[in-house]
Amino acid sequence: MSERAAPPAPAEALAAALTAEYAAIYAYGPIGVRLSGAARTAARQAEAAHRRRRDALVLQLSTAGATVPPDRAGYALPFPITDRASALRLAVEVEERTAAHWRAALAATTGPDRDQALDALIDYSVRATRWRRTAGVDPVTVPFPGRPT
Amino acid sequence: MAAQSVTRLRATRPGGAPTAVPHVPLRMVLTCPVARGRTAQRIPAPGHSRRGLLRAGGLLALGAAAAPLAGCDLLGGDDEAPKAPDPLRPLLDEALTLATAYQDAATAHPDLAARLTPIAEAHRAHAGELARLIGVTPPSSTPAPSGAPSTDPDATLADLRQRERAGRDAAVAACASAPAERAPLVGSIAAARATHLEALK
Numbered sequence: 001m002s003e004r005a006a007p008p009a010p011a012e013a014l015a016a017a018l019t020a021e022y023a024a025i026y027a028y029g030p031i032g033v034r035l036s037g038a039a040r041t042a043a044r045q046a047e048a049a050h051r052r053r054r055d056a057l058v059l060q061l062s063t064a065g066a067t068v069p070p071d072r073a074g075y076a077l078p079f080p081i082t083d084r085a086s087a088l089r090l091a092v093e094v095e096e097r098t099a100a101h102w103r104a105a106l107a108a109t110t111g112p113d114r115d116q117a118l119d120a121l122i123d124y125s126v127r128a129t130r131w132r133r134t135a136g137v138d139p140v141t142v143p144f145p146g147r148p149t
Numbered sequence: 150m151a152a153q154s155v156t157r158l159r160a161t162r163p164g165g166a167p168t169a170v171p172h173v174p175l176r177m178v179l180t181c182p183v184a185r186g187r188t189a190q191r192i193p194a195p196g197h198s199r200r201g202l203l204r205a206g207g208l209l210a211l212g213a214a215a216a217p218l219a220g221c222d223l224l225g226g227d228d229e230a231p232k233a234p235d236p237l238r239p240l241l242d243e244a245l246t247l248a249t250a251y252q253d254a255a256t257a258h259p260d261l262a263a264r265l266t267p268i269a270e271a272h273r274a275h276a277g278e279l280a281r282l283i284g285v286t287p288p289s290s291t292p293a294p295s296g297a298p299s300t301d302p303d304a305t306l307a308d309l310r311q312r313e314r315a316g317r318d319a320a321v322a323a324c325a326s327a328p329a330e331r332a333p334l335v336g337s338i339a340a341a342r343a344t345h346l347e348a349l350k
């Protein structure tokens with residue numbers, strides 16, 4: 001049997017998702033500082049979700065003998081976080097973009113790996129919707145969560 | 150490319166001792182990745198191989214000898230069988246039904262229209278994309294959902310939630326079994342339906 005192209009690389013897609021998780025965890029630092037009350041609690045919970053997936057990915061990739069991309073000491077934010085409004089805007093963006101990485105992983109995975117990717121896509125899409133509601137963004141949903149625009 | 154951000158991460162570090170924490174733009178890392186196409190990897194469609202025909206013939210002979218139940222069914226796979234419905238067809242029909250349900254509810258309850266109309270539009274957009282993927286033109290007349298919306302807004306929302314939950318579960322199941330090139334769209338539809346449930350809270 002001849003395989004013309006290289007086999008699809010789930011590890012590569014998962015490594016990209018891991019890199020996005022690193023950045024998301026980093027971003028929730030400055031986000032959380034600008035929030036208070038229920039929004040701050042939500043930020044902490046969102047960060048914990050990203051940490052859980054990061055830890056699972058690191059374990060999964062290293063167990064499979066795949067390259068585990070390194071975390072960085074810092075990531076430049078796309079815009080300055082100066083107040084609650086910009087913090088919420090970034091939170092929406094972080095969730096949508098991590099969702100996009102997991103969405104891309106759907107095509108590269110099957111079975112339990114795909115279930116895992118879909119679970120993350122749904123989780124982060126719902127979190128993005130919650131952040132939009134907190135920020136007063138209307139509508140709170142997008143037609144195709146995680147799809148590159 | 151999904152790999153790009155990883156490469157960039159590794160690429161930024163010149164030899165000298167860094168004086169400041171190297172920052173990678175979050176934008177780059179979180180740039181929307183493009184799915185790796187796997188369309189060339191699909192398993193070839195089951196053809197009418199010589200071996201398959203021989204096997205069918207053998208089975209036919211066996212069946213004819215054994216019992217009268219060996220009808221033309223055994224050869225059905227080798228003839229030009231009517232095209233099986235696309236596995237995503239139910240998802241398309243469901244999207245249209247959901248769109249109609251939301252639209253009817255928005256008409257019956259103008260107070261809810263601002264919330265429900267974007268969701269109706271999302272379901273229609275899903276139907277459009279699914280139709281494109283399947284290769285059919287979406288039906289112009291939308292199917293009527295079972296029953297008119299209740300006069301009680303709470304009951305209407307409860308009904309929509311129930312429909313949406315079933316729709317989300319169907320899309321999750323469809324995503325699990327979808328071929329690689331279809332999985333991202335179906336996954337987005339599953340996620341969208343989950344966010345609709347959140348919006349109905």
